[in-house]
Amino acid sequence: MPRLTWARLAPALAMFLALTACQSSISEPASSTTGDLTMTDAWVKAADSGMTAGFGTLTNTTDHTVTLVSASSPVSPMELHEVVANASGATVMQPKVGGFALPAGSSLTLAPGGEHLMFMTISTPLAPGAEVTFTVRADDDSTWTFTAPVRTFTGAKEDYQSGDSMNGTGDPSNPAPTMTP
């Protein structure tokens, strides 16, 4: 019944058990700075295939602006996205021009219906309760790696359609993708 192979998931489980809590884990930044970029309450929407998205709160505790320009994950190519209203008033999801800029001391909340981390094409099902690792990169090539739990979520029209154009937030009449248990 489950289409997920447990063998493939085992390393992710082991990694989780090594963590003390269901919070993001944070790697050392590539460049030496005071403060850091942290991510709290991170999570990724479960999906069997195609697109999905990651959310959470980024906080810049350094003394300078951190501008995130890209993201990557072992499970998918990624983009930094925003949701904006177009000329005809419809909301569209699109890559964020210039990336996510976080002034020193500021936080940015990535949430359904707003700015988010887009997983463009996942190569393996992301099952609810599993964990996903991804890395964000700043314009000065600093990187931070976070681990986020995968959760079932059907709200905020977060229906991403694989291979579809990104000029829309998804068709609410489109049923949610079938999910691995």
Add this chain to the structure above:
Amino acid sequence: MTDGLDRRSFLRGGAAAVGGAALGAGGYATWDHVSQQPPPPDLVGRSVEPFRGKRQAGVGTVPQAFATWVAYDLLPGVGREALTRLMRIWTDDIERLTGGRPGLTDSEPELAKVPARLTVTLGYGPGVFTAAGLDRDRPPWLAPLPAFAIDRLEDRWTGGDLVLQICADDRLAVAHAARLLSKEATTFVRTRWTQQGFRASPGATPPGATMRNLMGQVDGTRNPDVRTDAGLIWHDASGPDWLSGGTSMVIRRIAMDLDGWDLVDREGREFTIGRRLADGAPLTGSREHDEPDLGAKDGLGLPVIDMAAHLRRARTADPSARFLRRGYSFHDPGEPAGRQSGLVFVTFQRDVLAQYLPVQQSLAELDLLNRWTIPIGSAVFAIPGGPRSGELLGARLLG
């Protein structure tokens, strides 16, 4: 984030204040308590119960006003690995919600900010052990109760692979938690049944007062004390690790024929129970907690407390066979006539077979009250020990 931390510590203060109020009034001999601090004005809403510890909350916890029990069936294909993922999701959600914080994917985060002593207690039915390939670890008492002649059990209130008991002093907190936790679990389980119950609201009755059921009776007078009688309720470290600090939960749905009960006069009602309606005192005593004199005879030489009175039949001579009752009334006007009112009879005991079953058998054989009460639902669950720091609920069973 600073704001969140401040809020959490304030919430903790609230919980302490509830316990303090209870102690100050001299009540709550039976239930857990914590130390005293001055109460904030919205004491009830801000109060929190601890989530982590050797025992799960919601058993020894002073009963909250409202409860919902959701029993689930596992979907086909859900085994040990998937159950572990579900535990990871629920552990995180429950820890957040009981602390007054929104769930990770919470669509209504504001509703999480009034926890009102929210507790969520996880139970495993026999099906979890089978699905996880752990049948050898299933305690002998974790099985459906034997059929009793008085039972009229309905599938819609009976059994279940998993259960969440969700309690709080505010119904919004209960409803929000029930929805979020069910929504997060849709790829693992489907809901089998949901029951809802209520007791007196906070502040409505003196702290420590025994609840009254919908038949008007004081119900639950002779309950074990969760501190001094802990051995009756919880397993200790001498058994399986996953059950250390754990217990068992029986949930019986007892419908009351209140229309029939209406035809019984006060004297007949007191005779049926063996206690006075006004104060719950045994018919041989003057105060609720007086020991009943089961040998006392009236002027005609008949027992003052009838041989078939509920009080007599529900008593056990064996002090080690007592168990904790933590029931709630239900009133569901949408249900069929005769099934609208009653009691969600919830008990916790170390061993269902050694403690619950003998009393249940005694009541099933003979109890005047059976004429007006009908068991229509029945389920038995194992309550794993509480999540220690950094640990998932049920982790010591599922590994």
